[in-house]
Amino acid sequence: MSADGPRAPAHEEKVRARIAAARLWAAHQAPYLASAVFALKPVILEPALYEDTGVPVADPEFRAFPADTRWNLYVEPGTALVTPVEEVGWWMLHQVGHLVRGHAARSPVRPQSGHEVSHAVGAARDEEAHRWNQAADAEINDDLEAEDLHGPAGVVSPAGLGLPANRTAEAYVPMLDVLAQAMGRGGRALAGAIDCGSAVDGQERAYEDGGSGDGLAGLDRELLERSIAAGIQDRISARSEVPSGWRRWAEERLRPSVNWRARLGATIRRAVSVVAGQVDFSYRRTSRRAGAHTGIVLPSMVRAVPDTVLVIDTSGSVTDDVLSRLLAEVAGIIEGVAGPDRRLRALCCDVRPHPVQVVRRASDIELVGGGGTDMGAGIAAAMALRPRPDLVIVLTDGETPWPGQRPAAHVVACLIGDGGHAPEWASVARVPADPPRRTPAKGES
Template identity: 45%
Template structure:
């Protein structure tokens, strides 16, 4: 800590070694922390976004080594998962974000002190991202009176540049990937860090355009346009071959397991894709366990999301299939699916990673919060 606090210095050094022994795949991150001892720091260690660890000398000397080591792992996890940047959309509700971020972090850290927030203490499922926990916390009434980890009301000097932080995160991810023994949440983080997925918005646009291109290749006969061969048989009305604009329908899973925010965001993205291809209308069918009446709207914002019960999209497929060449399905995948491939080209926009769509559907996964990757 400092030359006047040998007990605190020894306690911090011992805690860092303890933490590195318990989670060797995080050792490089633990030793990248820059300790900043000062008397105004909170009783528990607190990290800022520049990888400074604010330590109260007197309080640190009194914390048992295993407990102090656990808090070091806790803060390193916050930093590696970039929770300071991800918190920006929640500036008006910082407490809710702090609880949600703690739930994501502590899910992968066994042996938490009794004061630590976890999915269990919040009554929520394991394995989710902070953005999803933040959504679910809105549904808890009353919310448990739990205090998230202390955040310092100040920042220190920039211990590492943005490039150095990024390189450190990739090095830790490579270590986790090579070992293969880290908890599931860490393995998923490493996979996303080393092999980030393409932005789901770009994938959705590409799949919809592919479906439209396939459907546009279909031609039919129509008497609305005169045939080019009409002059050869003036006494006979001949139909012409036409290539109509493909019909697009949107099937929206409005069961209670899918958030309105996620659906509205995906509808807005889809609206933009279709307008760019010449479509001026959205034909939308909402479905929970029954298909609600179709809505034809000019913009996604006009869709009224009806439903909210259980989930069975099969009635929605039956209602949409006869009228569509391309069917876009917005769902979390927690539904029975049609046994046979529907007639339209199907693009499934899946929220989260807990369920899968059938092989006959082209699928894009939307991470919780709608962020890329």
């Protein structure tokens, strides 16, 4: 929609020129999102005009250039004309983040039904929607900051608020609640009210009427997202820099749905096989090639069972229940490869490693610790043990520092949940944060 009157075409032309410039800026800053930026469809709204000059009046409600789930970008002319091109481009990348990460589908705020709600219920819904918008902003803004693209004043920044980076919106909601309460007691607000549109919570806005019927259809969105994910994977393969949040999204978007237990088992068995491939001579069993007539006893070739150490993240970000279940899975896999009744060394680690535990069963491991997280310290402690391990299996959510260099032992990182990361030199298996209990097989109790 455009304004009536003779000046409207000129205003619209200026707005479209600014949007085009902002697209180019955004695509240059984040090339892996260029196709998404150019897929946004600007919908120019009708502006309010100053009576004396006919110039569009900027409306703060549209400072975020809100979008809907059909990839329509709503542009209020007065706001667009007073916003620097770089800032418009930043908001485009921000809105692409909401759309591609599926924040509307993940939103805990359900679309309003036709019947009226009480004032108290409506206020609670508004507060819930506002908090979800902030949490979703936090999820994507740290990736923009990783590209040195810092947002306008008033946007939620995990770094600026002292919150951990690379978390999901669902994880940021309770953090922001606690932070908002603490700041409220001091008479300060957490952040200004910024509305990113239905792209973030799925609730249709009044300004979407009329112009929102167009945009990307479901199949087009599916193809676009797969193209973006494939492009990100290509950049990673070429060792180009991509923020960790987008790396994780692309990995999950293209990852086929497979049984996590099978994936975990295959990763550990492959690591054990690599380490166990280091064969040696042993006189425990003589070689079949030894001839009785020579009187010489020759050693046979044997494959050593790798010495394995578990490093367990007990910082508190992963519950003991989840760790206990995962420990049982890992111990069962190791037992199947290395044989039963083998002693297993385990190190619990938060910000520092705790004393090593030597056990025969995973259930014997005592989970101790709490506080910060540094799996680098746990791996260093494991490598200092004697005998030195051949294989180190780390159970963590991945929100931790890692050693700067590859350890001498092979490392398998069991990443719990969808967040976190592991270094390139580690073998990685992702497992759900709350793995379902194994269904007993026929004949099992």
